[in-house]
Amino acid sequence: MAAAPAPAKAAPSIPFRYGTRPMRTPMDARGWNYTQSAGGGLIQPWDLPRQGYAKRILAFLNGSVVQGATPATLQEDYPHSVAKLISLKDPAGSPIIQLSGFQAYLLSRILNPRPGNDVAASGDATLYAAANAASSTNVIADVFSLPICVNDRDTLGALPNQDSKRGYSLEITSEAVATLFTANTPTSETFTFTPVYEYLPPPPPADPFTKLPYGQNPPHLYAVHKAHTERWNIGSTGSRAIVAHLKTGDTYRGIGLTFRSNGTRATAASTPWTAIRCFYGNNILYKEYTSEAQLRRDQYELLGVTLPAGCYFIDFTSDSGLRPGLDGRRDYFNTRLLTDVWIEVDLPAGYNTTNAYLEVLEDTVQLPAGMTLM
Numbered sequence: 001m002a003a004a005p006a007p008a009k010a011a012p013s014i015p016f017r018y019g020t021r022p023m024r025t026p027m028d029a030r031g032w033n034y035t036q037s038a039g040g041g042l043i044q045p046w047d048l049p050r051q052g053y054a055k056r057i058l059a060f061l062n063g064s065v066v067q068g069a070t071p072a073t074l075q076e077d078y079p080h081s082v083a084k085l086i087s088l089k090d091p092a093g094s095p096i097i098q099l100s101g102f103q104a105y106l107l108s109r110i111l112n113p114r115p116g117n118d119v120a121a122s123g124d125a126t127l128y129a130a131a132n133a134a135s136s137t138n139v140i141a142d143v144f145s146l147p148i149c150v151n152d153r154d155t156l157g158a159l160p161n162q163d164s165k166r167g168y169s170l171e172i173t174s175e176a177v178a179t180l181f182t183a184n185t186p187t188s189e190t191f192t193f194t195p196v197y198e199y200l201p202p203p204p205p206a207d208p209f210t211k212l213p214y215g216q217n218p219p220h221l222y223a224v225h226k227a228h229t230e231r232w233n234i235g236s237t238g239s240r241a242i243v244a245h246l247k248t249g250d251t252y253r254g255i256g257l258t259f260r261s262n263g264t265r266a267t268a269a270s271t272p273w274t275a276i277r278c279f280y281g282n283n284i285l286y287k288e289y290t291s292e293a294q295l296r297r298d299q300y301e302l303l304g305v306t307l308p309a310g311c312y313f314i315d316f317t318s319d320s321g322l323r324p325g326l327d328g329r330r331d332y333f334n335t336r337l338l339t340d341v342w343i344e345v346d347l348p349a350g351y352n353t354t355n356a357y358l359e360v361l362e363d364t365v366q367l368p369a370g371m372t373l374m
Contacts, residue, residue: 013214013215014210015219017154017218019207020201022055022198022199023051023052023199023201025051025197026194026195027195028046029194030046030192030193031043031190031191038177039176039177040084040176040179041173041174042172042173043171045169045171046169047167048168048197050161050162051201052161052162052202053155053160053201053202054158054199055158055198055199056145056146056147056149056198057145057170057195057196058145058146058195059145059170059193059195060193061083061141061142061143061191061192061193062140062141063140064137064190065132066136066137066186066189067135067137067138067186068135069135071134071184072132073183073184074180075179079129079140079142080100080104080144082101082142083101083172083173084101085098085171085173086098086104086144087170087171088168088169088170089168089170091163093169095228096224097146097227098227098228098229099227100229101175103229103256103258103359104145105120107363108147109303110315111317112145112147117145118305127141128142129141146170147227150225150253154218154219155200156220156223157220157223157365158200159224170195172193177189200218220367222368223365223367225365226362226363226366227361228362229360229361229362230246230359231357232357232358232360233356234347234357235356236347236353237347237348237349237351238346240344241346241351242343242347243342244343244345244358244360245341246342247341247362248336248340249335249336249366250335250364251332251333251335252333252335252363252364253316253317253363255278255313255314255360256312256359256363257311257359257360258311258312258358259311259356259358260355260356260357261351261353262355262356264310265310265311266310267352268309268310272348273292273345273346273347273351275344275345275346276288276289276312276346278341278342279342279343279344280338280340281339295313299312299313316333317332329373332373336367
């Protein structure tokens with residue numbers, strides 16, 4: 001009996017990433033008229049151009065602040081805090097990324113693998129400026145990055161955005177003047193945001209030299225990179241003063257922690273926590289830090305920088321020994337089969353619990369059923 005013929009091998013193809021190149025489309029500038037309303041508010045939303053696969057949104061903040069004879073007292077997150085809330089929404093209107101301006105800055109600091117991820121340290125006034133001189137018109141600048149793809153290596157998180165009828169939108173809410181300037185309010189303030197849409201166009205059908213076809217879709221299509229912040233009020237001190245239950249079902253890349261006491265990070269940092277523990281499942285201890293130095297040392301080794309006062313980062317991306325985003329994803333924290341994940345924080349007796357709270361930044365990847373990242 002003749003042997004069955006061997007199954008035909010699939011024709012080789014060139015990965016999607018090698019056939020596409022990042023493109024960008026600037027959108028129009030929009031701002032908030034503080035003369036009409038000093039309380040801030042939602043700026044007219046932007047519809048993202050229906051082009052290619054969404055990769056990243058950059059929102060450029062520009063403005064001017066006219067100071068009187070006495071300079072204003074700036075809120076500690078200024079000028080990041082000019083953006084009270086930044087939301088990237090899917091076609092159904094649900095947020096994919098929803099962060100304050102400061103949390104967007106923090107996300108860029110901790111999970112962007114590029115060396116220039118901190119615009120505040122650039123020294124370039126067109127990228128970052130927060131001057132506060134008396135009797136002057138002070139130029140303000142900042143750049144907010146919303147990373148739709150988690151990295152540039154394999155385009156994980158790229159979103160198909162070519163449907164002419166349904167697309168993604170960007171919303172920015174401006175902060176109130178009284179929050180941005182806590183004393184000696186300036187004479188006038190003008191701020192505008194100019195978003196830039198970065199995307200990956202579909203590759204051509206085939207390479208003109210080898211004639212091999214290009215993959216027409218990014219790997220891990222329909223995996224969604226998400227980031228949002230939850231707030232947990234602090235009303236007591238001692239062991240387990242904070243027990244923050246996190247969302248399960250997604251795969252975590254990292255968790256950012258921002259402590260505020262009496263409304264500020266500086267006050268919280270002056271009397272730091274005494275222990276942080278991360279648990280999952282049936283009370284299984286996953287990570288534990290019994291001093292601020294332990295966590296800060298891990299952060300410095302990973303990032304090469306010290307985070308702002310009151311800010312900390314629990315990392316699940318350090319398997320390659322390189323910067324976050326250049327990892328092999330071995331240590332991502334997969335919670336798809338878990339029913340509970342939580343963080344416990346111990347606080348010293350002298351911790352100021354007035355207007356005190358913890359902001360938990362959750363950076364995750366939502367995967368379709370059956371998809372893995374390994």
